[in-house]
Amino acid sequence: MISLAGRDILHSWGKFVLTGLGLGLLIGVTFTMAGVYRGMVDDAKVLLNNSGADLWVVQKDTLGPYAESSSIRDDVYRGILGMPGVAQAANVTYLTMQIRKGGTDVRAMVVGVVAGEPGEPAYLIAGRRVTRSHYEAVADVSAGFALGDSIRIRRHEYTVVGLTRRMVSSGGDPMVFIPLKDAQDAQFLKDNDAIVNERTRTAVNPALNRPGVPGLLDAIEASQTSNHNVNAVLVRVAEGRSPEAVAQDIRRWKHVQAFTREQMENILIAKLIATASKQIGMFLVILTIVSAAIVAFIIYTMTLGKIREIAVLKLIGTHNRTIASMIVQQALGLGLIGFAVGKVAATVWAPAFPRYVLLLPADAVTGFVIVMLVCVLASTLAIRAAITVDPATAIGG
Numbered sequence: 461m462i463s464l465a466g467r468d469i470l471h472s473w474g475k476f477v478l479t480g481l482g483l484g485l486l487i488g489v490t491f492t493m494a495g496v497y498r499g500m501v502d503d504a505k506v507l508l509n510n511s512g513a514d515l516w517v518v519q520k521d522t523l524g525p526y527a528e529s530s531s532i533r534d535d536v537y538r539g540i541l542g543m544p545g546v547a548q549a550a551n552v553t554y555l556t557m558q559i560r561k562g563g564t565d566v567r568a569m570v571v572g573v574v575a576g577e578p579g580e581p582a583y584l585i586a587g588r589r590v591t592r593s594h595y596e597a598v599a600d601v602s603a604g605f606a607l608g609d610s611i612r613i614r615r616h617e618y619t620v621v622g623l624t625r626r627m628v629s630s631g632g633d634p635m636v637f638i639p640l641k642d643a644q645d646a647q648f649l650k651d652n653d654a655i656v657n658e659r660t661r662t663a664v665n666p667a668l669n670r671p672g673v674p675g676l677l678d679a680i681e682a683s684q685t686s687n688h689n690v691n692a693v694l695v696r697v698a699e700g701r702s703p704e705a706v707a708q709d710i711r712r713w714k715h716v717q718a719f720t721r722e723q724m725e726n727i728l729i730a731k732l733i734a735t736a737s738k739q740i741g742m743f744l745v746i747l748t749i750v751s752a753a754i755v756a757f758i759i760y761t762m763t764l765g766k767i768r769e770i771a772v773l774k775l776i777g778t779h780n781r782t783i784a785s786m787i788v789q790q791a792l793g794l795g796l797i798g799f800a801v802g803k804v805a806a807t808v809w810a811p812a813f814p815r816y817v818l819l820l821p822a823d824a825v826t827g828f829v830i831v832m833l834v835c836v837l838a839s840t841l842a843i844r845a846a847i848t849v850d851p852a853t854a855i856g857g
Contacts, residue, residue, distance in 0.1 A: 484797065495819045506628060510581065530691050537551050569631075628816070
């Protein structure tokens with residue numbers, strides 16, 4: 461029995477292969493979009509894993525510190541440390557900003573941590589950890605920094621003393637870890653001009669600079685230039701204790717919000733990247749429709765080019781089912797080439813993307829099934845055209 465797909469490959473293999481390559485590149489883009497979404501979810505999970513925390517204690521009535529801003533006093537952790545079931549508690553700050561290296565800016569998440577406490581990078585691939593209380597940093601390699609580099613954060617220069625890998629924010633920005641006190645100043649402290657202006661406003665305010673109250677103005681000005689806020693407290697729960705039970709105690713007695721790992725993961729995935737996931741989902745639907753339209757057009761065009769041969773088959777008594785199966789074989793062959801090209805293309809160009817692209821084997825299997833189904837459905841138009849051919853066309857000139 462003649463195979464339309466085999467005959468096309470034999471007599472017009474160039475056209476068939478080029479069509480498969482074009483379809484494959486489109487499928488590769490589809491795989492990449494799915495990989496971008498998977499990468500976003502993985503970045504969110506990596507962010508939580510890297511924190512080393514079981515609980516995130518943040519400002520009451522907020523979803524901080526990643527999805528919303530959160531500010532709590534830096535002495536809250538002491539009270540949390542004394543609660544039953546708490547093994548460790550440490551302050552942490554998060555601030556996404558532009559970091560300057562020489563004449564270039566790098567967007568990164570600056571993390572203020574306490575050495576040896578939750579929030580510190582779990583491992584290093586080069587260098588050492590931050591050991592001094594000021595002006596040292598550990599950076600993710602994706603930021604492009606090297607050991608010994610001098611980087612500028614706000615008003616101060618920091619020396620990169622260590623490098624880590626896959627320490628990124630939920631937005632894919634590389635993390636830069638600096639001492640907590642430096643991070644507090646970078647996030648909450650005003651610039652010099654603002655401080656001078658604030659002092660002037662305070663000095664001319666009779667309620668804040670009252671005669672006969674020595675030291676009042678100095679105390680107020682000192683409070684304006686000092687910072688005692690952090691974004692969150694990271695808590696490690698003692699072995700054998702339920703994180704949710706400890707979180708309930710913290711919410712009840714400390715008047716703050718506490719999230720477990722499961723709750724924080726839901727916030728990051730269901731809320732923080734929800735809009736982006738919907739956009740990617742729409743792109744996937746559009747790309748699937750476009751792929752189906754391309755396959756349908758190509759198969760239909762190829763079928764129309766063989767109307768006389770199909771008419772001859774019908775004239776000699778070939779069943780419609782046989783003709784339809786040959787067209788489906790042709791569509792599946794085109795889909796197989798497209799899938800192979802798309803998978804290879806997505807694997808090759810994924811590392812070049814600025815965002816992490818995670819290509820899962822399960823997605824590849826699902827994609828293969830979808831491609832084959834799309835090709836079968838797209839061939840129905842060509843099958844209809846072939847079945848309705850009049851056998852007399854074979855001898856009609």
